[in-house]
Amino acid sequence: MLAAQAANALALALSAVANTAANRRFTFGVRGRAGLLRQHGMGALVFILTLGLMIFVVNALMLWITAWITEHTTHWGLYIEDFWWTAIWAAIVLSIVSWLLSLITRDAGRRVRT
Numbered sequence: 001m002l003a004a005q006a007a008n009a010l011a012l013a014l015s016a017v018a019n020t021a022a023n024r025r026f027t028f029g030v031r032g033r034a035g036l037l038r039q040h041g042m043g044a045l046v047f048i049l050t051l052g053l054m055i056f057v058v059n060a061l062m063l064w065i066t067a068w069i070t071e072h073t074t075h076w077g078l079y080i081e082d083f084w085w086t087a088i089w090a091a092i093v094l095s096i097v098s099w100l101l102s103l104i105t106r107d108a109g110r111r112v113r114t
Contacts, residue, residue: 012051016044059091 020043070077
């Protein structure tokens with residue numbers, strides 16, 4: 001499991017570096033090493049921030065679609081009143097709960113195997 005997460009982190013880092021290098025060269029016409037480290041750091045920060053925010057929006061959209069399907073097929077289940085507040089906050093809570101549960105189940109799986 002950790003190998004897949006490490007591969008994803010490496011791919012994210014390489015994408016951020018390549019994207020910042022391409023923007024420096026082609027968009028802004030900047031060449032050389034002046035400000036290179038600062039610009040790559042800021043580029044990585046923006047890249048990770050927008051990716052993280054987009055994950056919340058996609059999760060909120062999935063919750064909203066699930067609420068719509070359950071409302072029109074079963075007439076019970078999930079109810080989302082407002083996308084931007086209810087669904088986004090629910091996506092944030094779901095992400096935190098999912099992360100906590102993955103920590104618990106990963107530790108339990110390690111205890112069983114050893």
